[in-house]
Amino acid sequence: MRIRASVAALSGALVLASALVFPAAAQAHAGPMTSEDDTTITKVVVNDGKDIVLGTSAKKSFTATVTAADPDGVTGGWVALWHGTSFDEQGRDGALMPAEQGSGSCVAAGAQTSTCTVHFTLDPKADMTKNAYAGTWHAYAIAYGLPSGSTSDGYAGSVHIKRNTTLTANASPEPVVHGRTITVKGTLTRADWETHAYAGLSNVPVKLQYRKSGTSTYTTLKTVTSGPGGAVTATTTATGDGYYRFSYAGTTATAAATSASDFVDVQ
Template sequence: MRMRPTVAVTFLTATLSASVLPATAHAADPAADSTTFSHVVVNGGKDIVLGPTTRKTVTITWTAQDPEGITASWAYLWHGPNTDDADGILPQYPPTGTCVVSAADPTTSTCKVSFTVDAARDVGHNALAGAWKVLAGAQDTSDDWTETDVAGMADIKRSATVTVNASPEPVKKGRTITVTGKLTRASWENGSHTGYQNRPVQLQFRKKGSSVYTALKTVTSGSGGSLKTTTKATTDGYFRFVFTGTATTAPATAAGDFVDVR
């Protein structure tokens, strides 16, 4: 499923701006290949978190360098065992990047490409959550082109939500408070959030007048992502559940639920 962009790429210098189409090119001899890619950053270095219907603009930035200079460069995300057997490509029709040639070093270009990821359209399988790789390619002034299959990495994760309810309220000091909630995560396959069970979730408490939460205990989510535990009423404050996330699912924090202790 390897794809090479064919749309125009724009190069900017201090005095010249032009659009060019990569010419029909031949792959450079690997032994003589001198094009390198560095400083590859996806989404500002943050995870790409997608809910069931999220539409999100993602940017990839990178540096391409070749002794002969770069005439075009491109980058996109892919998922799978290798580029020929990729089960996911983002964007589905990769454009070439907009590159700026360094005024101090004409062999070096800094490049950027932005595209929209539509969860409902682009990631229809939950198995696509996790680590994605960045393919970066470039064409030099001799019309040799080079691609590096793993020039960088990015994580695309399913969004998560967690709720909390502490009761009774108000409650007498020393009495038992029951804290319940639910942990869910996005299912890209059915377009909704579904329960996420057998996952550790931390119960935290913040005393009224304080800005700091402290951990009380860890609860394991049950069937359908259900959460339930008990604690003793000590003072007025806020209870919340915090899920720290996994390799495929983003973290989530519930808004604090206030309990009046009398």
């Protein structure tokens, strides 16, 4: 897959793609996109409704499904994902991600309704060439019904494609005397799709969390801000044996991360 940096060319790309990916029954109707009252798109789901988190090297495969209805039956459905400021006007970071050629198989749920599945594979080294591509991607869906009905929707669904993050935590001293200060240090990093490496993520809130030994629930002790290079430092008072960790909530463009826990013996 190669992401095309042109939302403005979306209509033409999808018409071309329909002839390549639809089953034979659908190809007969894969003409210019139109809207017929008797063909409707009822639901579009991308990646089972979950965020897509992408690192710097590993490919990520996922699917999108189009559920459509037509009184005479549904012959095909297809999806492309697009990113930009709006569907009609390409923004600076606009991009188009068509589904893979050859995908688009449909399963009938009845005489009038079918769900069609298309496949995507994202390669961070070849596809996500800009960090600005992180964030919300909208689904442009097409459905084809018999005998010649069709409909399309540029805002049929959405998914967040996020840059992966890593987070570490190390508490010291170990062991520590009751009532003394414990210092927890770690590093928060984020995938850079332009350099294909991880870089420190600074100036974002990170929570210091604690779980008392023998319990299963973490509580947040305080929130600190990551520093240069993604460095995270927090202090607390030793009150009893337990586990310390850092947690970053993430955003619509950056994945959440929780560090491994570090146990501290309090004497």
